[in-house]
Each structure stands twice: as C-alpha cells, then as structure tokens.
Amino acid sequence: MRALVEAARRKESALVVGLDPIPSRLPRGLRELPEARASLAFCRDILEAVESYAAAIKLQAAYFERLGPVGMEVYAKLIEDASALGMPAIADVKRGDIGPVAAAYAEAHLAVYGATCATVNPYMGADAVVPFLEVTRRLNRGGGAFVLVATSNPSAGALQETTEPPLFEVASKLVAELGREAGSYPDAGAVVGATRPETGRRVRELLPDALFLVPGYGAQGGGVGAVRPLLDAGGSGVLVNSSRGVLYAHEGSSLDYRDAAREAASQARDDLRSAGVSM
C-alpha cells in the first residue's frame, strides 16, 4: 500500500476519487459521442480536475466492461493517464475466484492493465485473496489488495452480519492472517463502509494496523462523522472514496463539470482534513 500512502501524504489528502462513468449522467455535450469515447473524455477531464486533491483514483471496472472490448481499452488508457499524473489506480474489480483463476485476474488488472491495487471478494476464502497478494509482491510497486469485509450497501448486513460470529469478523481475520507488512501498512487492506459505525469499530479492533478503503462517503450517505470509528489509533489508516459526489457535482449546478468536480474534490479533501483524517 506504500504507493497509496505516499501519494496521500504528499497531497495531504485521504480522498480517493472513483471513476464511475455512467453514460446517462455524462454532461450533455459528451453524451453525443460514442459511449466509449465519451467515457474516456469525461474521465480524463475528471482526472485532471481532481489531481491536486485526490491521493488516488478508483476505477469501477463494471462501467468499462459494459462497453465491450473497447471499454477495456478506455480502462487501460485511464490507468496509464492516472499513473502519468502520479496517481496510483485502484482497480475496483471485486474479483473472487481461486488459485490459477484468481492469479489470472490479478495478472490482468495489476500487470496487464497496470493498476496499483485491486479490490477482492473473499467468499471463496484465502484461495481468492492470496494470488492477488502474490502478484502484488512480485511486481513490488507498493500495491496491495483491499478485501471486501463490511460493505456499505443496504443488503450487506443480510450476509455479513447475521451469523455467529458475523461474516465480517471472519473476513477481518482472514485479512489479518494474509497481509504482510510493507511500509506503514500490510499489503492486505479492507473495504469497510462508512454506513454502519458499530460494525466499522469492530473491524478496526480486529485490524488495528490495516489500511481501509472506505466507500459510502458522500452520495451514499456517510459523512465525515461516519468515517471516525474507522480510524486507527493514530487518526489515520483510511482512504475515503467519493465517486458520484465528485463526478456528477455538475448536476443541478451552474458550473462546468470540470469546475464542479474540482470544487467537490477540494471540499471533500478539506472536510476530511478538518475532521483530522490524515495519513
């Protein structure tokens, strides 16, 4: 996770901006282009607009996959562009398969497409996570894997919190077992939503040293207060993602989409700073 942490410290920002290019929500002028070109142009503009405020970007693979093979070319170009701007890319792929299949996914997103980190789904156990860590260690670019532990969506609790012990605790222990120290944080991190503070607090107890990727900030309803239970003992250890709150800040605003995104990213970074969320 070294690359993420260095970028966050350099920019004094715990903000990650998520690229979720939803065709129907692109600015009017871009909507007339073919979808893949429109997504590329839009995301490139967003990258430049938020570059000073965001430690890293997160690409939501589904929106590129939905455009067919040409969408994956856009995905590749954006990871390259982000890297040229000094922003590590998190491939939000949530892949969850095993052994050689998981290794193929890890190769795809970390080596072929060149993202620094990826998100991983632990339903299939350690077999699903280890190959991502192995590829990360081999590439040695300061990356890592964020394992889904406690997600921020409404139906997450039905699977993650109804058993004894709750599934999010089992997944937390898996992350603790598999991660290896690599700089300030182990290379296995956790995805922990900002929507259920009690759950978040418990995950932090189980993973006192891990880096958390926190979705559910902004558009999904979790504010800065919701991030606080996730902080480590030093007031750090979280990277907070905002996707639609930044990308679509132009909706209902008189600002150009670039300016609206810049302002939203700057505001989110400042809010996190004032709340004492640092790296």
Next chain:
Amino acid sequence: MRALVEAARRKESALVVGLDPIPSRLPRGLRELPEARASLAFCRDILEAVESYAAAIKLQAAYFERLGPVGMEVYAKLIEDASALGMPAIADVKRGDIGPVAAAYAEAHLAVYGATCATVNPYMGADAVVPFLEVTRRLNRGGGAFVLVATSNPSAGALQETTEPPLFEVASKLVAELGREAGSYPDAGAVVGATRPETGRRVRELLPDALFLVPGYGAQGGGVGAVRPLLDAGGSGVLVNSSRGVLYAHEGSSLDYRDAAREAASQARDDLRSAGVSM
C-alpha cells in the same frame, strides 16, 4: 434456465464443458501463435469437438481478461460461436457488486457479450444478485444466474462453513428467496461443489427445486459419486462442469487434442448418464 435445460434434454447430457484456455497448456503448435489467437483457435476447436456431448459451455472470464482488450474480443467470438452451434454459454464471471454496478456487469456479460447465464458472488447480499435476475428476465432468453453457495476449493470452508448458521445456508436461502419460476427451474440457481457431500446434501434440502452448477468434477477430484447427493428428488437438477479434464485430455495421451477432448467429453457424459444423472 430454460435454454440450458432444453439443451441438456436434447443432448441427453448433464455435462458442461468449461473453457479455461491456459497459455502454457495449449497444444504445442498453437503455443507459437500470439496468445489471443492461440486461445481463440484452441477454444473453437474444443467447441466443435465437444458439441455433441455437452449441454452448454462455461467461459472462465479471467483467462480472457488476462489477455487485455483483445482477450475480450476472443471471449465475445466464442460466445457467438457457441450460440451458432446451439450451445448456451455460461459466463463464469463470479461478479459481486451492487445496484447499478451489478446491473452494468449483468448488461456486459448477458447483453453486450451475449451469454445466457452468469455466475454471481453473494457476499454483498441481494443487491448483488437481483440486477442479474432483472437483466435475465428482461432479455427473456431462458437464462439465469448461478449464485456461489458452496464452492469446491480447499479454503472455501473457512468462510462458508465456520459460522452458525453456516454461510452456505444463508446464501441458499437468498437463492430460494430471489429466484422466480421460469419453466422447470427458478431463474436463480446455485454453484455447489462436488467435493463436500454433506454440505451438498444440506444445500439440496434448502433448495429442493433449484438448478445446480457443479464444479469440481474430474480434474478437481469429485467423481460421479460425489454428484449424487446434489441431485433433486427426480434424479435431476444438476449440470456438471468439467474444464481441464476435457481441455487438456491430450496431455500424456497420443491423441490429437481435438480427439482427446471429444473422447473425454463423451466419456464424462456417459459416466453421468450411467450414474442416472439426467435432466
């Protein structure tokens, strides 16, 4: 699941052949081609070789994703070829994300790439599964979603079987709740490995009417006997996948890879038939 069931009845075969094109294991002559071309040529030959014996094919998305955008073109072509041969395609993508993101994945694999069914990871709950069912219902091509319930890999138990109630039971209940009758089977099916018979028996109790996609047959160690606990009351309700046991049957054999695959598929179909596994 109607399209799968019809194909299985027409061919009197419960066999699904999985396409896992692993570059280092391709036949010698093909290994000299660029990887994407080699994978396409190999998988096309396999499709033709197994067509009479397999009800459907299953594409392991990771192996195509690993080849970059051109790999997704190969993936698209193979789904098209399979469809031209009358074989429904199962996109083994194990995607697990929520709401609009899950909808984008479902659109990608079922509409853009044109697979009939997809595999889905339930870690994030109903939010991850419902969009796949919605796209399936809208397309109305007799497809469905196979939800990971009890997988066949060694570390699966660590998450799926250690809680109370075990996670595979929670996931089974989710499948039962979300599926809607569509012909002989509900459109939500389950992935249930052939490696842990007690678990399989319990999943069948919880899902007496569902269609199971069964990995772990052949190369992964589960034989015909291991499939028996998964059958429904009528001795049906399973589609059994064999990937490497068919694809790489030429290894250590004097047969051409096409002949070796044909023979392995024919043998697997016959073994399933003799064990009374029908559709």
